[in-house]
Amino acid sequence: MAERVRRITGGAGAAEAGPPEPEVLLQLVARGDEGAFERLYDAVSAPVFGLVRRIVRDPAQSEEVTQEVLLELWRTAARYNPERGSAMTWVLTMAHRRAVDRVRSAQSATDREDRAHRREAARPFDEVAEQVSTRLEHEQVRRCLSSLTDLQRESVELAYYRGLTYREVSELLGTPLGTIKTRLRDGLIRLRDCLGVAR
Amino acid sequence: MTTADIHALTGAYALDAIEEFERAAFERHLAECDSCAQEVSELRATAARLGAAVAEQPPPRLKARVMAGIAEVRQLPPVGPIPGPRNRRWPLRLTGVAAALLLVVSVSLGALLVRNQQQLDDERAQTKAVVALLSADDAKVLSRTGGTGVTGTVVVSRSLGQVMLMAANVPQAPSGKTYQVWLMEPDGTKPRSVGVMNPDSAGRMSTLDTALGSAGMFGVSIEAAGGSSTPTDVVMTMPLPA
Numbered sequence: 551m552a553e554r555v556r557r558i559t560g561g562a563g564a565a566e567a568g569p570p571e572p573e574v575l576l577q578l579v580a581r582g583d584e585g586a587f588e589r590l591y592d593a594v595s596a597p598v599f600g601l602v603r604r605i606v607r608d609p610a611q612s613e614e615v616t617q618e619v620l621l622e623l624w625r626t627a628a629r630y631n632p633e634r635g636s637a638m639t640w641v642l643t644m645a646h647r648r649a650v651d652r653v654r655s656a657q658s659a660t661d662r663e664d665r666a667h668r669r670e671a672a673r674p675f676d677e678v679a680e681q682v683s684t685r686l687e688h689e690q691v692r693r694c695l696s697s698l699t700d701l702q703r704e705s706v707e708l709a710y711y712r713g714l715t716y717r718e719v720s721e722l723l724g725t726p727l728g729t730i731k732t733r734l735r736d737g738l739i740r741l742r743d744c745l746g747v748a749r
Numbered sequence: 750m751t752t753a754d755i756h757a758l759t760g761a762y763a764l765d766a767i768e769e770f771e772r773a774a775f776e777r778h779l780a781e782c783d784s785c786a787q788e789v790s791e792l793r794a795t796a797a798r799l800g801a802a803v804a805e806q807p808p809p810r811l812k813a814r815v816m817a818g819i820a821e822v823r824q825l826p827p828v829g830p831i832p833g834p835r836n837r838r839w840p841l842r843l844t845g846v847a848a849a850l851l852l853v854v855s856v857s858l859g860a861l862l863v864r865n866q867q868q869l870d871d872e873r874a875q876t877k878a879v880v881a882l883l884s885a886d887d888a889k890v891l892s893r894t895g896g897t898g899v900t901g902t903v904v905v906s907r908s909l910g911q912v913m914l915m916a917a918n919v920p921q922a923p924s925g926k927t928y929q930v931w932l933m934e935p936d937g938t939k940p941r942s943v944g945v946m947n948p949d950s951a952g953r954m955s956t957l958d959t960a961l962g963s964a965g966m967f968g969v970s971i972e973a974a975g976g977s978s979t980p981t982d983v984v985m986t987m988p989l990p991a
Contacts, residue, residue: 580827587819591812600805613811617818624819628827635790642797650765655898655918691802709766710799716761717768728757735760735792742795 572637573630580628587624594638595620598645605649605713615652619645650713694744702737705730759785763792773893773988878957882911889990901987903967912989914967915955919948928969928984929976930956935965937986943967945976965989 570586572593578586598619603612622644630640695703701723708719720730741747755778761767762775779786882888885906892902899920904913914930922928930943941964948954966988970980 580824582824584816584819588816591815595812595815596804596806597801599807599811600803601800603805604803613807616807617811617815620815621818621822624824625822626825628825635794636797638801639794639797642800643793646796646800647765651894651898655920688802691798695799706764706799709761709764710796711803714766715768716764716766719766731757731761733760734764734766735757738760738763738792738795741799742791745795745798747791747794747798 572641573632576623576627576630576637579624580630590623591620594623594641597638597642601642601645602649604711605646606652611652612649615648616645619648622648646710646713653713690745694741697744698737698740699733701725701729702733702740705733706737706741709734756782756785759788759792763789763796769893770986878911878959879913882906882909882913882957885909885911891987891990893987899985901967901969901985903987903989905961905990907961907991909959910961911957911959912961912964912967913955913957914943915953916948916969916985917951917953919952919954922947922971925974926971927974927976928954929972929980931968931970931980932958932961932964932989933966933968933986934963935988937966937968940968940980942976942978945972961989965991 570589572590575586575590575593579590595616599612599616602615602619603609606612606615619641623641630637634640635643695707698706704723705716705719708714708722709716714722716730716734717727719725719734720727723730725733755775758767758771758775762772767775779789882904885908887908888904888906890902890904892900894900898918900917902915902917904915905911912932919928927945927947929945931940932943933940941962943956943958946954946956966986968980968983968986971982971984972980
């Protein structure tokens with residue numbers, strides 16, 4: 551606990567030099583600091599909204615889910631554990647889960663009526679890669695995505711950006727379940743190495 | 750499922766591309782596999798980079814809504830050692846905090862149960878039963894969110910032989926149909942009806958059963974109005990704490 555407090559103090563000092571890291575902001579937010587929450591909002595709202603929008607698509611629903619995620623962030627800030635990963639990873643994991651829950655619950659209602667329709671409505675897989683912004687970080691992600699095999703890339707994109715289960719990915723690509731499961735893992739491992747994600 | 754099979758799920762798990770029943774099995778595995786937990790955390794961080802790459806500014810009105818919203822949301826206190834993959838172990842024993850939280854939940858659920866009963870005596874009995882269950886020495890709670898967004902929470906006391914079943918975010922049953930709740934043996938056999946029910950307008954339903962017996966699983970099925978003697982279209986199952 552003492553260590554955590556020191557880290558907060560250090561972080562607040564560092565804030566004078568540049569924008570504080572989300573990790574530092576989260577710790578301030580956990581103590582009820584609304585100003586810190588506002589800065590955290592500025593730091594994470596675009597990634598959260600962009601990701602949610604990619605999965606949910608409907609703009610109004612995407613705003614709703616984004617709002618839920620941000621309020622959840624406020625509510626659970628004290629539960630963030632820096633040892634388990636960066637703040638951005640924590641936030642985006644939460645956002646992805648919420649967005650996926652939203653589309654799956656909407657889906658379950660329509661599934662019963664028409665299972666086939668969803669597959670017909672499938673969008674082209676490369677749409678996502680095309681829309682990825684050209685800024686540096688985005689460029690790197692795109693470059694790394696394009697270093698995957700077609701099957702790895704399609705599987706990862708369908709699962710992550712469309713919120714499909716690997717079972718659905720398998721159906722959609724007409725590829726055995728076991729293969730998709732392995733490709734998701736291989737693909738992510740290759741991405742991890744390409745992006746230099748810290749171990 | 751073999752160990753090799755379950756290892757291969759790290760990717761699907763990190764992408765939330767896993768089905769509910771597998772998530773539970775995988776999380777049990779994660780608790781015992783350090784290398785998997787490490788891999789999952791790296792793959793999650795990798796997935797987050799994919800997320801950050803599609804950043805898009807939300808409309809400004811959202812910020813105003815969120816900032817106004819936090820004024821109405823109570824923040825959770827920190828929990829002791831935060832359950833990591835190593836020591837994340839469901840079902841949790843009820844800790845003091847969880848017990849207190851559940852007590853709050855129980856009061857509102859108690860009220861919920863009551864409205865169906867419509868009798869003061871029943872109301873008192875229900876609330877009392879719920880509180881007794883939650884304060885039992887061996888009360889255990891287990892909560893899961895299904896792929897459809899439905900959250901199931903059970904509180905079990907084997908010594909009292911009671912179980913409280915709660916579900917949230919439940920969509921209305923298709924027209925002319927109803928939900929029916931079942932208790933089953935741990936292997937899913939011998940279903941016994943707990944009753945038919947339907948979610949309230951907020952998508953919640955709950956019930957308390959006082960004859961738990963050796964049941965090790967509960968399930969929810971969709972049935973024709975009035976219910977049936979055996980489950981027809983099972984939409985959710987969940988293990989009960991031992």
